[in-house]
Ligand SMILES: Cc1cc2nc3c(=O)[nH]c(=O)nc-3n(C[C@H](O)[C@H](O)[C@H](O)COP(=O)(O)OP(=O)(O)OC[C@H]3O[C@@H](n4cnc5c(N)ncnc54)[C@H](O)[C@@H]3O)c2cc1C
Ligand SMILES: Cc1cc2nc3c(=O)[nH]c(=O)nc-3n(C[C@H](O)[C@H](O)[C@H](O)COP(=O)(O)O)c2cc1C
Ligand code: SF4
């Protein structure tokens with residue numbers, strides 16, 4: 001154990017490099033061949049399979065599992081990529097426990113689903129190092145601008161490029177991948193997988209990446225509309241919600257997404273500072289990921305405080321269990337009322353809550369948690385949008401084919417209305433937008 | 446991607462996967478859905494003579510055996526040929542063929558063993574636009590009691606006679622479907638060839654009783670307290686079918702006659718194996734009945750991936766590739782010495798290999814106090830039993846001793862000369878090696 005393990009304040013090197021490496025290794029170990037075949041053998045090849053319906057990208061799960069069982073994982077990978085070009089990342093990050101695996105008939109039969117996610121990873125991993133499996137159609141001469149290189153943008157770009165259109169991706173950051181690169185928990189996407197997958201995806205050809213190009217600053221929607229035959233917006237949610245409390249700007253009060261982004265980009269996690277006592281506010285996947293990773297970095301006490309009951313948490317039961325298993329404490333039914341700071345954070349005060357007649361009420365009784373670091377994980381929202389775009393709630397309004405109200409402009413992923421904010425949903429929407437863009441450009445619509 | 450288009454006795458289909466004559470091909474609804482799912486062709490459920498159709502039992506038709514996890518391994522049935530009127534089937538076949546001209550549609554036929562019956566029905570069926578005929582000489586139950594099906598298929602002279610009648614009647618290809626319920630498959634195959642058949646297809650189902658109900662003391666499937674033998678098919682029959690196909694493909698008299706391989710085809714690999722042993726295409730029944738028509742997608746993707754990997758560009762490329770390597774026991778190389786090898790990293794220490802070898806074979810596997818299992822080369826006869834009982838794939842493999850190494854069991858130095866039983870000193874009939 002290194003010296004600073006129990007040091008107060010926000011400091012680096014609480015645990016040694018070996019421990020750090022093991023803490024951030026794969027959450028789900030990849031299968032070896034034998035394990036994959038045994039796991040695949042359990043699939044019943046269901047008719048009109050429920051798992052397939054539950055998958056937002058409708059991957060033909062029974063078929064790809066059978067292809068693994070019959071010794072052709074490469075064919076299985078093609079089956080997956082036909083529907084979901086980021087099938088490799090989705091295999092790692094999908095909350096399968098609330099998607100395909102939740103409805104697997106073997107979950108019904110034995111309480112143990114076929115491990116679809118891990119099988120998907122087994123299949124997709126076999127071809128990641130090989131040549132790109134799809135061929136581009138002859139070029140059509142049509143051009144498509146994609147804004148944002150996250151899952152939605154990449155899925156859209158790949159599909160339109162495959163159809164023969166020329167694509168330019170405009171990405172605000174210096175690196176692609178979106179939250180695959182900056183948001184997903186490190187133990188879900190190990191060994192720089194997001195960048196490897198991005199490179200592999202670009203193997204289709206016909207996609208030009210332009211980094212450091214931000215819509216609203218460096219480029220404008222009207223400009224893109226002039227220069228391209230179609231525009232796809234996949235900017236995700238770039239702003240974060242605020243607590244609106246005093247001292248929110250105090251040192252060590254941070255936004256969870258930025259913390260995770262910094263963690264994902266760190267070359268050496270032993271150099272990444274973390275508090276001794278950490279509080280995370282929120283109840284979604286981001287809160288869990290921030291809490292768990294804070295703990296794995298060596299924080300002694302991590303508490304996630306959520307304002308509603310545990311069953312209302314957006315994070316799945318599996319994720320809640322994971323947090324608790326890693327030693328993270330979950331406190332529910334408590335809402336932050338004060339940030340205690342003397343320039344630097346020292347504690348946070350919460351009031352208990354209760355649901356009365358369907359509305360959440362803050363009670364008078366409070367408690368205070370001493371802490372030297374606090375992460376806000378209370379949701380992300382849309383950043384500044386071009387005025388022409390119609391909104392639905394707090395997102396860009398789109399129809400069933402991902403069209404926005406502006407002709408020639410499509411949107412998908414977290415920035416667009418409809419669907420859960422998940423990687424796999426972003427892929428589905430990007431892909432569907434691409435199909436509609438293709439149909440439109442080729443004159444079918 | 447490899448080209449899977451297939452041409453079998455002049456009948457073209459987009460892939461070599463046909464549905465065998467059976468319930469999956471019993472009606473227009475099924476066949477249309479099968480074609481939509483991707484099947485290359487169908488052999489329509491066996492048609493009978495005009496007039497009131499046969500009737501089926503109204504109780505269970507199937508018996509089954511299962512492997513672990515209730516995986517269906519063998520199916521037995523007591524179904525007869527189509528129980529729908531001839532005209533209905535013909536009208537449906539006509540419509541389907543018209544809508545799917547690129548798919549193979551072959552009519553399976555079984556009428557009484559009379560010249561007139563065969564010569565009348567074939568031209569009528571040909572009007573549907575079907576691509577050929579398959580003569581059902583295989584059905585082992587029910588129809589056989591009426592002098593048809595395997596009752597014909599078990600008498601080579603009848604096969605030859607009926608085949609000849611058919612060939613005299615139609616210019617379409619005639620495939621003779623053989624029953625495995627005989628002792629030597631070469632005789633019916635030869636008879637079909639002599640009668641002028643364009644091809645043989647095999648196997649039809651095998652006489653069987655899958656289980657006995659110990660409460661009612663009757664075989665399953667049980668109809669009102671009684672049962673009868675049925676026809677066995679599915680993965681369990683594949684080895685029997687493969688051997689019969691290989692025998693026809695490699696025997697002087699029958700070699701060269703096109704073969705449609707049937708019996709337990711469930712995955713692309715099964716199909717590739719049939720084709721390697723000489724089948725020009727394959728037919729599938731039980732796998733489709735177990736998993737649905739969609740199963741063909743795995744067969745298509747798997748076969749084409751494997752062909753790509755092997756550099757085979759057409760289906761014809763693989764047909765019969767393994768036939769030259771099917772030989773008689775007496776020609777196997779007795780100087781080829783192998784030993785079992787256990788991969789200690791893969792071993793899960795279940796001890797099954799030990800039990801098998803120690804109790805029932807050659808005492809060639811040792812077991813230590815801490816459950817390490819090791820092959821004793823001085824006892825291992827290389828029987829391969831341990832490989833087959835080990836639950837971990839590839840955990841035990843057979844290693845070939847190279848020439849010059851000493852076989853610790855016999856004390857002999859391994860030679861790379863080929864030497865078989867025909868020249869072995871222990872063989873009283875040995876011919877001296879020259
Ligand atoms: C911490 C965290 C953990 C998560 N964990 C999971 C998980 O385990 N499983 C799961 O399924 N989902 C998870 N999600 C959700 C998932 O990451 C998102 O739903 C998904 O990434 C959305 O994809 P997207 O392409 O719509 O947006 P993003 O991934 O956000 O990508 C948007 C891209 O657009 C760029 N961009 C933004 N604004 C502009 C602009 N103005 N101009 C140009 N480019 C711009 C961004 O830099 C980014 O590259 C998690 C989210 C977070 C925040
Ligand atoms: C229920 C059932 C009915 C069958 N009916 C016929 C038939 O009418 N004509 C025929 O030639 N074969 C018939 N067969 C045999 C199949 O066509 C096929 O030869 C056999 O099932 C072996 O193939 P498989 O192992 O793929 O099932 C039938 C098989 C089954 C299971
Ligand atoms: S529901 Fe489960 S058993 Fe059925 S096809 Fe899907 S993974 Fe296989």
Ligand code: SF4
Pocket residue numbers: none
């Ligand atoms: S498979 Fe269909 S027809 Fe047969 S017993 Fe079941 S429900 Fe009845």
Ligand code: SF4
Pocket residue numbers: 787791792793794795796797798799818834835836837840841
């Ligand atoms: S049967 Fe296989 S796994 Fe079991 S002890 Fe023997 S070698 Fe090991």
